[in-house]
Amino acid sequence: MEKEKNLMNYRFDYQLAFLVFLFFCVSCISIYGALLTSGQYGTGLGFVYKQILYYFVGCGIIAGVMFFDSEQIQRLTWYLYGFGLLLLGLLIIAPASIAHPVNGAKSWFNPSASLTFQPSEFVKTFVIIAISHVIVKHNTKYQEKTVQSDLFLLCKIGLTALVPIGFIMKQPDLGTSMVIIAITTGLILVSGISWKIITTIFLSITFIVTIIFYLVMKAPALLEKLGFQLYQFGRITSWLNPEAYSSGEGYHLLNSMKAIGSGQIYGKGLGKSQVYIPENHTDFIFSVIGEQFGFLGTSVVLSLFFLLIYHIIKVAMETTEPFNSYLCAGVISMIVFHVFQNAGMTIGLLPITGIPLPFISYGGSAIMGSMLGIGLIFGIRYHHRTYMFSEK
Secondary structure, X not given: OHHHHHHHHHHOOHHHHHHHHHHHHHHHHHHHHHHHOOHHHXXXXXXXXXXXXXXXXXXXXXXXXXXOOHHHHHXXXXXXXXXXXXXXXXXXXXXXXXXXXXXXXXXXEEEEOOEEEOOHHHHHHHHHHHHHHHHHHHXXXXXXXXXXXXXXXXXXXXXXXXHHHHHHHOOOOHHHHHHXXXXXXXXXXXXXXXXXXXXXXXHHHHHHHHHHHHHHHHOHHHHHHOOOOHHHHHHHHHHHOHHHHOOOOOHHHHHHHHHHHHHOOOOOOOOOOOOOOOOOOOOOHHHHHHHHHHHHHHHHHHHHHHHHHHHHHHHHHHOOOHHHHHHHHHHHHHHHHHHHHHHHHHOOOOOOOOOOOOOOOOOHHHHHHHHHHHHHHHHHHHHHHHHHHHOO
16 A cells, blocks of 8 residues: 555656646736726735636546546547537537627637537637547558658648638637647647658748738738637737837737736746736736836746746657557647736737636636646656656
């Protein structure tokens, strides 16, 4: 019994658990500080208590996912993927009584103000699992690489990603679609596809994106005819010239940059925000950290994310299962893009999208979706240690 207990202690990833605990502390302090000076939310303690609850539920998700090994997860892949698509499909046809649009997007099941659920936050992890499974199965079958086999794998990866992206864009939710694209890109880079093919594709995408940016600035009516939404154009134009849209689309960006800049090195102190940013406890929590805790506070937060990514890279290098390595790459791509996009949009480096800061922004679906992805990493370390000892 004592030997089994020691083995359990060795298999559980205490370093990763400690990092999650630090994010939990930062999240609660930041949310409390964001809402402390907001009259409409009182002291903000109610949101802190809810965030604590979301973290507890997230820990339950981690505990559940952790006990599935790679073979079991692969067997469940298409059930999870199909379940995610089912939720996205139901969201589209659901009546407004249980899924009414918020800020022009029908992205949540929200039968009441206190009960909301965003399926796409979980679909991101399901896509990581599905694409990883596709890559492993393909590389097992086609061990001799050819241009044809690489293109075939690329098509399979693209199709796996495009189906949920299509559902999500119907909401429409450009931010989450961008996250899935980032996940897909990260997994393509490590899939073994020839770099000649990858380079050609990414140069083509860069050219297309450049054309789209040009059309946004010069001919937005043409893009609207192709099915894009006007509010998406507004985010790009306000990003390029926020002063011209200071009373509309550029309002958040200008105030976010003022808040972060006014925090200087050490910040103004907990709860001492002077620049008003609507809903600053969600997508703009990084602005709050910058204003109240300064450059030092934002550096600590970014350092925590660096340590998290570094730890996941170590897990990926230690595992002997290719599927697990792809899972790690997918989770890393998801987190890196979230952090880069969220922090970047608050300082004007990138356009504003509705992408939260993982593990820190307020929100049940966002927290639990992130914990689902981290649960995969806990499971990899847990079962990797099991396999090591079983071989002796």
